[in-house]
Amino acid sequence: MSSTEILQIKNYIGLTGDKPIRFIASDVDGTLVNDEKAIPEDAIEAIRAARESGIRVAIASGRAWNEMNDVIGKLPCLRYFMCTNGAYVMDKDENRSLFHVNFDKEQALYLLRKLLTYGVYVEAYVKDQIFGMYPPSRCITPERLSACASECKAPNKKGSNSLMDNHLPSSMNHPQLGVPDEHLPGETHDRYALAESDEAAKATMSECEVEQSNFFFRPNIRPFILATRTMVCDLLAHMESLAEGPEKIQIFYGDEPMRQRILQDLRDEYQGLSHDGTGRERFYDVLLSSEGNLEFVLPHTTKGTAVEALAKHWGFSPDEVMTLGDSENDLSMLRFAGAGVAMGNAKPNIKEAARYETTDNNHHGVAKAIYSAIAHNDELNKTK
Template sequence: MAVQTMKEIRLIVSDVDGTLVNNKKKITPGTMAAVTKAQAAGIRFAIASGRAWGEMDEILTTLPMVEDFICSNGALVVHYHEGKETTLFRESFSREQTKAILMALKDVDVYIEAYSGSHIYGEEACVSHFSDYVSDTIAPLIMATRQMVPHMIDYVLEKQLPIEKVQIFYGTEGKKQQAKRLVEELGMFTVIESSEGNLEFVLPQISKGRAVKALADSMGITAAQVMTIGDSNNDLSMLTYAGTSFAMASGEDTAKQAAKYITASNEEDGVAQAIYTVLARQGK
């Protein structure tokens, strides 16, 4: 993990699942200590995740000093300070786009969920056979953070909810490819393959990289002063944007190819190791 030349880092942005948290979805004491040291050194630490704002409780509790959250792969950006949340950016599907994607997916045997601000809506009927779609590792997080409703598609459309992202958990490769093809045929959305057995669908202009750039611009800094850390395909845009970027050793090959450096796995405090590498390089 040798680092050659590196501008002084002013902002570190980390993905969550597969990166900041271990395989039990927990932030380790080692990672907490590294983030705390970075913040004390004057480096701002932010989150960029496919998760919704309502799924950030673990981070808010464990890393209370973190105030910037890029959610839903960049479709929602929230600043959280002293218990008050401020939405800095939000871009939702049009009603026509929401209807088009949900109707395209409705006859595929997958678990579908729709992201709307701090809420994620799922299909109540899927709960009885959740293991058909979702791994045992991630199922507890989903069950704790979703609002399951009967007839989810009808519910979302009737309530005219603003949707930032639609996500599916597919269970089998065949169902994944069927759903992916149907959505791609609409020509309205970017399809993101994540590492948890899911596909994410967002508007083409939405990405973590775009949101990280917006955050950097608001600080008056350049990409050369930004460091990003990720592990999956939904991290590629921010890994390529930042002047310094680390992929997890346990991450996707695409992430490793996009990043400038490789750090240890999420089971080995890879985020902490990347932070300490940068702090040492900057004499902090």
């Protein structure tokens, strides 16, 4: 799918300014990965070249920490990951959280109750796990729910529960069970049901689960979703049982009329402000995405705030930062950086917010932007 153009260190995007780029933060989906969800070799080489030239490179994504397996596998040199739109920042090398902020638990439960009434797939991001639930109203009967509960309690029942128990739950991450308390997301364990393809996933899914996954998840992301979610029978009850609220709540809506209905009901002109039109404190914003999903996030915890915090920690000004993105959840970091770069596949409002534009995610977009930063820095060094 990707173009075969041979790249070189060159200022493809017309980068200007009197300060070098010292820090690059890249989105993942629609940016670093192509439409096949693979990281192109040219992007890998460009990131290596940037690091060798002294530029720091980090990930800023809406993905959870446990969804970074493919990025870590291809780019083990990367250390910092701003996950869940900046709400969970990880230092991979030290395997520790640098920053973590989450919804108030009661407010999150209130929002979950609202979302569950729409009959859509709903999920909650909790640190390094994502708990998901299909809507019972679509095809899962009360009898099926009872069966799900039985399956969750009988994890060794062959072929009955790999989707409902496709990850090690946190309660099983215990030394007495032979599983370390801490592990990187790239590590796998025997009980992970990694869906290498649709057929592999379908082999251990019920007919209803196949129908639901086909309806809610687009083909290019379906295997990835099935491999990285922990499905629960009752998401609301599960979240009630946890000590704290999630960092993000997300839905996959299935069709455009449902998306429009939810946006009309739950999104308004007060997006991003601390209070709505009646003076009530806002506790979430709704972000649009290109993968058939809507993200419900904390209003003032964004990729932009996370990128800004890391830049300040290292002593970099906004003019020394480049950010790469394609979606609405990238707007904050595109606006923060002196070199905000929109992908060629981004929508017009995203491109308008960015200062520069590169080619799309199937045609060297990330690599061209990064090589532009290296070329720009080299040019500045020549004039010293």
